[in-house]
Amino acid sequence: MPINRTPPTSPHPLTSVAGTDEPATTLLCFESTLHQCASAPNLSADSNITERKKRKFDGAVSNSSEKINRTMFAAFSNKQESYYEDLMSKMNSIIEQNVELKKSVEMMSEKYDEFLSRITTLEAEKREDRKLIQQLEDKIELLERSTRATGIEIRNVPKTEGETKDDLCGLVMNLGQSLNLDFTQTDLKDVHRFKTKGNSSPIHVNFTSVIAKEKVMNGIKTFNKNKDKSEKLNTTHLKIKHVKQPVYISECLTFKTQKLYYLARTQHKNYGYSFCWTSRGVVYLRKKTGDPQIRVNSEADFEKLRCSNSI
Template sequence: MPLKRTPPQTPTNSSPLPRPEATVMSALLHDDRSTLQSSKAEISMHPNPVIIDAATTSQPPTTLFAPRLPPHFSGSDSALNKHENVTVRPKRKFVSEEESSMRDFMQEMKNMFVTFEESQNQKYAYLQSTLNEIKEKNLEIANSLDFLSQKYDEIILKVSKLEADSKNSQSHIQGLEAKIEHLERKARLCAVEIRNIPKINPNETKEDLCKTAQIIGEAVDVQIKSEEIKDIYRLSSKQESAKPIVVEFTTLLKKDKLLSSIKSYNRQNGNNKLNTTILKMSCPDRPIYVSEALTFKAKRLYYLAREYAKINDYQFCWTSNGTVQLRKRENGPIIRINSEEDFPKTDK
């Protein structure tokens, strides 16, 4: 008797299933096909297959290759449509030793990366806080620099103003000094200064000084009367025994005549110039120097002019009416020296 086969039942519902139900049905049909193939193989391998006749038994015929459904599924369409009650049991995969070691290695690497990330986050937070502090300090420094710059600008303005005031004051002082110098030269215009005459009498009087001036005049053939002397006195000096004598004449002519006569006398008597022997004083022989009575500034300029003449080969250096003058050669131009800036510039 031929074996009766019952094909797998398929849902008769013509409406399309939802996407989850279609997936479940596809899996069930795949399992039924696998079961059917395995059953065929078992029957073919069995030597005496037992076939039960449906006519000789009271039990209903059994379908050998019917699809196996899960216990909680039925072949009805209503059960298949309830996809929310379908549970698929996942199959356990075999894990090899290499895969297990690889998973452990990956987990260890993951832990290392997590630890490294936490460390880097801590360092980044520290760096961020440090950077914020640096920014705050830089802001304070910038504010301080702005404040200092503002104060510096104010100080520069004040210094500029003070420099301008100083220049004005300096020019005003120089003007006043020039006026004072002019007045002093004018006051000493008729005066001469006699140096290197010792003080013999401790109680020396102006009459004694007048007699000394008259003796010097007689030595150079210049008569000096008492009424031609306006004033006579000794200057203060470190050498108490030989303080300079200042003779103020009433007229400029008398002063010029005396100075020119002394120059002629010294020129004519080069070996025996004017000295203390003509005064018949009980003292060692000393040369007597007679020149114009110069102010302190004029004396300094006269000293600098003599040094300048020696260095730069100037033949003549003298004073006239309180002014220092230079001349390099005979009949050459005369250079008036009123200040240190008046000296000719030389190439060094």
């Protein structure tokens, strides 16, 4: 029995687009194109596909490139070698400088040790010299103090016109009478007035003995004790007329002791001391009645007093 087969429906032919000049594409052309794209084994035959050809190797170009590379490498090597030689030269120079510097430092170190040893020796000698100088100053101070041990100073006594040594001796005798002291001119070794610009320069009296001087100093303390300020020793007691002013008498002190006495009088209250005086050329301090006296030998003692009071 025969088989009846219905052929496939043919596609409608493509018509041209209305209003254009493009021709209609037929199914036959479409199938032919599709068949050619899907089954053509030789793709190079297609005029629309270009073939990429390999570049053939050129031996001359390769040799030239290799030569250039070798030249560049040689130039680079020469440059590096020159740089290395220059670097080594500089390093050797630095090493030499370091060696010289090390020698200089070692020499300076030796000199420093030598100078340090000398300075240490000089400082030790300086300390010994200071001790010796202090000992000599103390001896000179003792000698000056011994030469002034018999002297007193009378201050604030007006100078009269044409004053002579006899007039000064008369003032001292009048002083002895006011103090009820029995001494004569034979007890006086010398009397003179210091030359100063003022009209009442101090009068220096030098006795023949320390005992006579001590009698005068003790007599003055007794005379001024328990008296009003106006009744204490003044010029009327020396029989000086037409003027009445206080008279001050003290020991003859050395320059060093005068400075210490001045500092003690101006600062003793700051350290809590109520009494300040001199005796036989030495400065003393005392806090209150009944307390032991403190001897001041140098300015360093004031610093010790300050430290002891701050504790």
